Amino acid sequence: MGTCRCAILNVLSGALARDLLDKHLREVRTDGMGRTVHLCEDSEIEWLEERRLGGYDDDVTVLRRLEH
């Protein structure tokens, strides 16, 4: 699966975020706001999935690393 880069990333969006979601992260829970939290099992870092309106047809997926 390649090297885990979660520890050096803070925010990802668009295709990069979707790629990480598809290949690297596991959905674990939702926060109180209905957003999905995903876990990287390599680093035990959690990511919050947000959606930002893209303006036209597509929403932009945004992943934000959760600090603990």
Ligand SMILES: [Zn+2]
């Ligand atoms: Zn990772």
